[in-house]
Amino acid sequence: MRDFAEIWGYLAQGPLVWLTATLVAYIAGDTLSKAANRAPLANPVLIAVALLAGMLWASDTPYPVYFEGAQFVHFLLGPATVALALPLHANLDQVRRSALPLAAALIAGSVTAIASVILTARALGIEGVTLISLVPKSTTAPVAIGISESLGGSPTLTAVLVLLTGVTGAIVATPLLNLLRIRDWRARGFAVGVAAHGLGTARALQVNPTAGAFAGIGMGLNAMLTALIAPALLRLFQ
Amino acid sequence: MIHALTIILCCQLVGEAISRTLLLPVPGPVLGMAILLVLCATVPGLADRLRPTTTGILANLSLLFVPAGVGVVGHLNTFGAEGPALAVAVIVSTIAAISAGALAFVAVAKLTGRKNA
Secondary structure, X not given: OOOHHHHHHHHOOOOHHHHHHHHHHHHHHHHHHHHOOOOOOOOHHHHHHHHHHHHHHHOOOOXXXXXXXXHHHHHOHHHHHHHOHHXXXXXXXXXXXXXXXXXXXXXXXXXXXXXXXXXXXXXXOOOHHHHHHHOOOOOOHHHHHHHHHHHOOOHHHHHHHHHHHHHHHHHHHHHHHHHOOOOOHHXXXXXXXXXXXXXXXXXXXXXXXXXXXXXXXXXXXXXXXXXXXXHHHHHHHO | OHHHHHHHHHHHHHHHHHHHHOOOOOOHHHHHHHHHHHHHXXXXXXXXXXXXXXXXXXXXXXXXXXXXXXXXXXXXXXXXXXXXXXXXXHHHHHHHHHHHHHHHHHXXXXXXXXXXX
């Protein structure tokens, strides 16, 4: 019988270990989230990430080695974004009927996301490249990275801030919208999609199908709007 | 399932090609979503054939953010002294943006709803 180190050395070279670990960690996170009645703080992504970060640390595995396995999951983000067309299609009549509220919510949410992050960060003493990297934080990662680059920010820092925004949105959305007494699933979903992109959309899909469809629209529209207005808003508030 | 996945990947591929060729600020997958929406609206029965696959993917959308999330953990210490300020800015701004968007939606829906009624 071979010893453990030898088997581990063989397995750790291929993508199998970390692909499996990613799925197992997510199932664990999802199970805990379900057990907690989908409480916002028991976010399945947060739990899975914490578990995997612990495993990487304990096994002294560098992130690129982990990603070799996890890239297959990561790749599906693109097809999943395309797949959001289906809930959108199912709700097309509702979307058409709420064109004006959607436009208002898009502009209000998008401008607030950009302006409020610049003003808050500046008040807390953040300047320069770090401040610029914050600007596109509410848009979906590939767009945010592109915007950050064109404005002169740091794409890596932006990628991190985008994820933090998504997790924040997924956690605060339900209690915040309950507090504001907003019961319209269209409004709830759309606002979360605009402010917290795909992670917000994932949360909205978990809570209500209509909210999920509108979150997907919010995410897509805000990606376009932020790309258009971010340079002007940065100049205005910087 | 393979047919559905192929259609989805084709939409993404076309979206990506358009986005790169025309140097659009919109990413390929978002354009792909628009293309698939148009297809579903024009080809009868397409949505019904795709639904089992897309429902499966979207039901576990959260999973797809896990690999990138793990990458973030490694970067947390690079924030250094600016970390707490960045966290506060992100949280305050996310709360403000969700509130502004949802309140604007409800306000305008009320206004236009009355006009239609």
